[in-house]
Amino acid sequence: EPEVTQTPSHQVTQMGQEVILRCVPISNHLYFYWYRQILGQKVEFLVSFYNNEISEKSEIFDDQFSVERPDGSNFTLKIRSTKLEDSAMYFCASRLGTGQRTDTQYFGPGTRLTVL
Amino acid sequence: AQSVAQPEDQVNVAEGNPLTVKCTYSVSGNPYLFWYVQYPNRGLQFLLKYITGDNLVKGSYGFEAEFNKSQTSFHLKKPSALVSDSALYFCAVNRAAGNKLTFGGGTRVLVKP
Numbered sequence: 001e002p003e004v005t006q007t008p009s010h011q012v013t014q015m016g017q018e019v020i021l022r023c024v025p026i027s028n029h030l031y032f033y034w035y036r037q038i039l040g041q042k043v044e045f046l047v048s049f050y051n052n053e054i055s056e057k058s059e060i061f062d063d064q065f066s067v068e069r070p071d072g073s074n075f076t077l078k079i080r081s082t083k084l085e086d087s088a089m090y091f092c093a094s095r096l097g098t099g100q101r102t103d104t105q106y107f108g109p110g111t112r113l114t115v116l
Numbered sequence: 117a118q119s120v121a122q123p124e125d126q127v128n129v130a131e132g133n134p135l136t137v138k139c140t141y142s143v144s145g146n147p148y149l150f151w152y153v154q155y156p157n158r159g160l161q162f163l164l165k166y167i168t169g170d171n172l173v174k175g176s177y178g179f180e181a182e183f184n185k186s187q188t189s190f191h192l193k194k195p196s197a198l199v200s201d202s203a204l205y206f207c208a209v210n211r212a213a214g215n216k217l218t219f220g221g222g223t224r225v226l227v228k229p
Contacts, residue, residue, distance in 0.1 A: 056216060105217060
């Protein structure tokens with residue numbers, strides 16, 4: 001069964017450094033998402049991406065964040081200058097379409113980001 | 117704005133007993149409702165969803181959920197719990213044709229042998 005994959009599984013970085021989190025969505029899916037979960041807190045929406053552009057973003061998703069689909073398979077989240085409060089589990093998700101049968105978002109295993 | 121509440125942080129149940137995980141929601145318009153499960157060191161796995169139609173939705177691993185519009189609830193149920201059902205369960209809502217999922221805080225289920 002196709003699944004969303006994410007690399008790396010764990011990323012440790014120093015405060016102020018740039019990180020890129022990578023995701024490979026399910027191959028025929030058209031909508032892509034990033035969510036994050038700070039330890040002990042809710043899963044929070046960051047950004048959605050469709051047709052090579054951001055379709056919606058949350059207040060969390062400020063100028064330090066960017067997303068890109070550099071080729072036909074990868075979807076990346078870049079944090080330009082990491083802060084301690086960026087430490088969280090980051091989940092990528094993808095969705096086939098917007099109809100009733102295609103509206104489910106499928107999640108990857110997550111990347112745990114630790115900012116020191 | 118949309119929101120989800122899972123009133124119980126943890127639910128303990130004996131193996132073989134029925135399991136219920138509660139969820140209430142708030143959303144403008146018609147809701148799309150989802151349950152996901154998270155096992156240790158794993159991602160969020162889709163269990164089931166309600167979009168329209170029958171209020172009782174059946175999903176993976178013997179789970180089902182009942183949509184109740186008047187009570188704005190979408191409780192997850194399983195008639196006979198297994199030890200392997202021990203995990204973290206998340207309820208999520210999206211408005212119809214909407215984009216982002218809004219999650220509840222999660223309920224940890226512990227099934228004891």
